[in-house]
Amino acid sequence: MPTIRLNNVTFKNRIIVIFLISSLTPFICLGFLSFYTIDSIIGNKVEGALQSNLKQDLLTLENALNNMNHVSQQLAYGGGTIKLIEQLAAEQEKYEQLRLLGEIKAELNNITFSNPNIGLLMYYAPETREYSFENFAVRGDFQPERLPVLAHYPEITYYGPHLSYNGSINQYVFSIMRKVNMPDQDLYLYIESGRNAITSLFAPQNRKESSRRLLLLDDTGKITFSEVSEAFAENGMFPEANPKTQSGYSKGYFWNKEVSNQGWSIVSVVPEGELNKERNRWLIQILGIFLLFIVVVLLIAWLLWKMVYRPLDKFHREIKSLIHSEEREHTEMTHIPEFDYLLYQTRSMKRKIWGLYEEIEQKEKRRADLEVEKLLYQINPHFLMNTLDTVHWLALMNGQKEIDKLVLSLNKLLYYNLGKMGETSTIGDEIEALKEYLQLQQIRYDFQFDVDIDVDEQSLGLPSPRFLLQPMVENALYHGVSDDGYIYVGVALQEDGLQITIQDNGAGMSKEMIAQLLDENTEESHKVGMGIGMKYVKRILKANYGEEARLHIRSEVGKGTVVSLRLPVSPPAAALPITSEGEPKE
Template identity: 70%
Template sequence: MEKWKQVTFRNRMIMIFLISSLLPFICLGWISFYTIDSILDNKVESALQSNLKQDLLILENTLNNLNHVSQQLAYGGGMIRMLEQLEQEQEPYERARLLTEIKSDLNVLTFSNPNVGLLMYYYPEMDEIQFENFRVREDFDPDKLPVMASYPEMTYYGPHKSYNGSINQYVFSTMRKINVIGQDVYLYMETGRNALETLFAPQSQIQQEGNRRLLILDDQGRIAFSEKPEDYPVNAIFPGDLEQASSGYDKDFFWNREVSNQGWSIVSVLPEQELNKERNQWIIQIVGFFLVFLLLSVLFAWLLWKMVYRPLDKFNREIKSLIRSDSKDSMEVTRIPEFDYLLLQIRSMKVKIWELYADIEQKEKRRADLEVEKMLYQINPHFLMNTLDTVHWLAVMNGQKEIDKLVLSLNKLLYYNLGKLGETSTIGDEITALKEYMQLQQIRYDFAFDVDVDVDENAMSLPSPRFILQPLVENALYHGVSDDGYIHVDIKVKEQLEITIQDDGVGMSEETIQRLLEDDEVESQKVGLGIGMRYVKRMLKSNYGDQATLRIKSEKGKGTIVFLSFPITGGEETA
């Protein structure tokens, strides 16, 4: 995760784009490969199995034809009878007639069955052949022929080279024992010319690479014929598990097997690379498409990065220019509406920021001037308080109790009111200052009005903004209460601190109330109502925001009620 956090936006964007682009393609490719692989396997294996069945059918039909012909010659009464007569006949003319008749019958049988090739009778005791229909090679030896299946009276051979001296082809052959009295005679037959062209290709094609090869196994699983003798030699046991499966893999070959009704079997072997040839071609095509798609994805990712990263670079330059007030306004655009709009907003923000900087700088200068002015103004109040303190002691020394009381109350009130606004104040402090103020007013004007302060004991220690009660009571004195009137101050603790200041004065109109609550500049040059109400509103806003409430209820001739509430705790201290 930490390494990912250090990857740049450009690299992240390229990686995410490549993943989002290539992942569906990879998934689709994998699913396609799995599907195509299954289809190809089924297609190739089914084709091989189908061809092998066809080959077996052809071979079985051919051998069945030989078997049928041999049965006619072995069990037909006429041919056996003529052979027995020939064996017993001594008269030359009659022997010649029988020989001619036997050969004529054999020729008729041969010509009527084009799938029958060389045909002859073999006498193993004398190692002689008779009644052959074609010239026989001198090296005839049935013991050297590859046996496919052997039965008591008949044996199937081959494929092997034909003993027909006029052809040079591979043939299948059979040898059947003939029941002739007095001696052992065997009928030897071969398949005819081109009878197995569809099964075995010419020798020149057999040696070509990438073709199917055929093996013929006897009923014991021994190889009787092999088109791939270097890997599957004749007379060797076929290495495949013939008992458990009809197809499988051996070495670098895929093999299929079909078993005949006589027990021998035919096996096709195909190089594995030939089996996978079509699949490999498909994989090469997919890889090619993938590489092209990858290059296109990288190109589009680069274009996307260029389209996004260059505008970001412009944003970076614009943001850096914020710290330089003398930087020139750039008019560069990205030609992308969304980015151009953001650039315009940043440039507009930069202008406003520097305007704010200038305004703050101007205010700081004014603040410094005000600090000096404040120090000058603080000299007079302190001098006044020191002077009042001197008057207080002179009054005490001369026995002027009224003057002493007046000066002491004034000194305490000035000390409280001139304190720093940020200092902590409580409701108790406010009540004390309010009482000092009311005492001064009563001494000064000799009023007979009554001020009733009702405070919840739990509220005395609660925090309060400084100098918040006196302005409201002062407003009631100057603008509402007559000489014999009253002012009631009520402070209660509920969910908030609630302060109510009620008088029985002349009251005010609704327009005046709205002007006091909403207009900060009302009667700003007057002492009392305008300045006092404006100060209270600002103190509440500064300390409590929208959590504080100030309401005024009044009727002409019926007095005024000022309702004030703010949170018991919290709020920011006034700066």
């Protein structure tokens, strides 16, 4: 089945398919190889850039936290500030208290000014929920228990990004809270990162890669801060359960993770579509080139088709025109020397073939005419007609009216039927000759039969071959008409030709007998009428009308026979070949 389907593919389609396959296969292979290579390069480049940026962010954040941790150690363990705070707590005199308070603030200001990455700094007493020695005005109620915890240790707690309590700024900061080494009271040191310490981390509008977002995880993997809360909600667990995994895909994002020395983690997330933007841009460019390449290939295939297939189409039309001699000769050329030479040879062959065909046709026509002449002149007409004329006068002299009538009818019939081939005859002449023939047969046979002749007067002047109706009527008499027999002869002029019908109610014929009657090579065809019969009818029809006349015999044993003959009139009517089954071929 596949082979059959392939054999039905046209030459045009084969050219296009083969050209497309041969042209596109190397391009597609090269495209896949390039895509794989570029995809690897871009993937490594993007992922490497994200990982590098994340490490830089972690380093920035650790530096800020380490700086705050270093300052907290100075202020929480046995430094001058702690001693001043202890003295202030023990001092009763107001003046001395004011002096000590000024020294403490001066000490804290010196530390703040010498560390620009330090923001709000103050001491906090959890029992009284009061804070003191703050270096900036505090916004609202200070509630450290609400801050997001990054990591918690016995002496220090790291807090994730939150809005600063510094009343002079409004931005996200990191902070730490360390227990102060004071045996007599429960006191903690609270320090926030400075104004510019982590601005580049948590200000997405300042990032070069605006699609990158950050998450912060505590040491248990819980999300303490999220810039994409719709996918990774705060206080929820990060989807990646394995803490050693540094990158992956989750919820439509590509993520990278870095773990700090304190145990908390920073995660950068990028939408997969954004991650593939450069890859997709390259792919679109390749597809554009591919489409352009296909257009060029199709254009070249069309040019090949025009150059090869159209000349072949001209050859196809030349071959088809071989069967139509009247079709005018084509003169257009393909303008391709090889094809033009073949077209010239084909047209020369066509002219020679039709020249030979016309020569053979003329020879066959002359042969058919000679055959008819031979059949008509098998009897010497002059001798026979002179003898009959003598018999006529003898019968008239002896008073034999029946013989006189018979001989006179026979003489007229023979005079008409044995006329020369070139003499003009009409339907009216054929009817008159048929009447003479029927009169002879009524005298000859010892049974009575009726004849009904119905002729359209408009058809009497139409030209007709000589000796056409008599053999068909003779065939009716030969095949079974007896007493009370009936023969009908009808001639009607119709729009598409002249219809002649001869019908009898005789014994009829089988299909085999009809086939034998129409076959010129059987003995039965020679037993009809005067040795000429239906053979003559067929020959004369072919000689005069070619294939435009139709002869149809319909018969049934015991029910009679109907012979139908349709002759073309001007303009000639299209005809169908004769069939032995009695039906014209459709």
